[in-house]
Amino acid sequence: MTFILFGPFMSxxxxALLSRWRRVTAVCGLLAAIILWLLLRAEPAITQDKTLFGAVLVLSPGARALLLFLYAGLALLFGLALLFPQGGKLVPATLAAYGFLALALLARPSLFGAFFLAAGLALLAVAIQDDRAGLVQGGMRYLAMAALALPFLLAAGWLLDTQPPGAAELVGRVALWAGLILLAAFPFHVWATTIIRELSPLVWLLLFGLAQLVVTVFVFGLLPDGVNGEMVRLVEFTAVLTLLVALLLLLTAVTLPRLISGLLLADMAVVALLLVFDPATGGQTAVTVQTARFFSLLVLGIGLLLWSRFGSGALTAAAESGAQPRSQGIARRAPFTTIGLLLGCLSLAGLPLTSGFAGRWQVIQLLLRGEGAILALLLLATMGAGVMALLRALPYWLTPAAESPPQPVEARWLQISWAIGLLLALYLAWQPPTWLAVLNP
Structure with missing residues (x-):
């Protein structure tokens, strides 16, 4: 278990020493993630507890299953970084950050877990920046978000550990503020849109697909009794505000980053809404939604990385920045890449026949059982707005550009690869536990 705990930091x-050679760095990260996954898979869930700086580290069955999923996700991410080279700091900063996030899941008491979680989130700001001297908004806003959530996390962890008189309700209030900041981007919706606009899809996968899964599990662990009273109104207000921002982005979307930002904010609002439900039901559904988000962003990220070779991120002719429209007719030049991109967007929106549908449908059912009919309608409206934005873009993507010079088209091997991947994605949408059973034996 020692290497499982400290292996990410050594890797x-x-x-970092090999960061000059970016593909070599990606290989190093890929091997580290695979080795950690294999060692953790062979490690029994209940072992002798370890002590680190006064914190007791407990490998529970739930933490083991989550770490298996995280290391498998990191292996996929580093594999994509090998095919699509990123900055030199992405791999080392990610390994160090997820080392702290793993400690946050294992650490007892909760005060240590809160510190490790904040340290991991702060290190992710380095991965966001990743040698981009001129683009600092995304990294600085993410770091500011982690810094703002730190006192709430530490206070909630201390209260949960010491249990002073009347602490139960106070723990819920403090932990809830930390959860809303970290899970719903509240009140800084702009940081999420900035990251989507400025950074690589692999960074989206890292932050919104994996890191927020750890945050979700940790925050629900700080709310053993759930939330009630005026705290429910606070969660609903935050979710409504986030959904309205998402709806505005989707209704006015003329570029892919704006469309994806709206879909992502709507999904983040869904996870925030689950804080008001019973911790067992809400936590399990939140993990389902977050897992589906990872697979949605994985398909979407691959599609966008390939899409950039064939066209721009424009949804309409008015959004084209250059004299030559690059996205017009892209669906004819790169049909399978376009289908993959559409599938990723529809899955992130939670449409049927996608991996995101199961979690989204569970949330709608939970809302309709209670007094959340208006929230359910607003959620359905954001889903419909996302679909309408894609439908508006399809005619432009299908219409060939007049008198345009020759542009690159999909290779045959790429079409075959996409066909296999899309069939696998549809199968996983029908059988979601299958993939998780492979990762969590």
Whole structure:
């Protein structure tokens, strides 16, 4: 278990020394993630507890299953970084950050877990920046969000550990503020849209697909008794505000980053809404939604990385920045890449026949059983707005550009690869536990 705990940090040091060679760094991260996954898979769930700086580290069955999923996700991410080279700091910063996030899941008491979680989120700001000297908004806003959530996390962890008189309700209030900041981007919706606009899809996968899964589990662990009273109104207000921002982005979307930002904010609002339900039901559904988000962003990220070779991110002719429209007729030049991109967007929106449908449908059912009919309608409206934005873009993507110079088209091997991947994605949408059973034996 020692290497499982400290392996990410040792691997991060090695990757940092090799950061000049970006593909070599990606290989280092890929091997580290695979080795950690294999060692954790062979490690029994209940072992002798370890002590680190006074914190007791407990490998529970739930933490083991989550870490298996995280390391498998990191292996996929580093594999994509090998095919699509990123900055030199992405791999080492990611390994170090997820080392702290793993400690946050294992640490007892909760005060230590809150500190490790904040340290991991702060290190992710380095991965966001990743040698981009001129683009600092995304990294600085994410760091500011982690810094703002830190006192709430530490206070909630201390209260949960010491249990002073009347602490139960106070823990819920403090932990809820931390959860809303970290899970719903509240009140800084702009940081999420900035990251989507400025950074690589692999960073989206890292932050919104994996890191927020850890945050979700940790925040629900700080709310053993759930939320009630005026705290429910606070969660609903935050979710409504986030959904309205998402709806505005979707209704006015003329570029892919704006469309994806709206879909992502709507999904983040869904997770925030689950804080008001019973911790067992809400937590399990939140993990389902977050897992589906990872697969949605994985398909969407691959589609966008390939899409950039064939066209721009424009949804309409008015959004084209250059004299030559690059996205016009892209569906004819790169049909399978376009289908993959559409599938990723529809899955992030929670449409049927996608991996995102199961979690989204569970949330709608929970809302309709209570007094959340208006919230359910607003959620359905954001889903419909996302679909309408894609339908508006389809005619432009299908119409060939007049008198345009020759542009690149999909290779045959890429079409075959996409066909296999899309069939696998549809199968996983029908059988979601299958993939998780492979990762969590």
């Amino acid at each position: 991060a040091v090695i990757a």
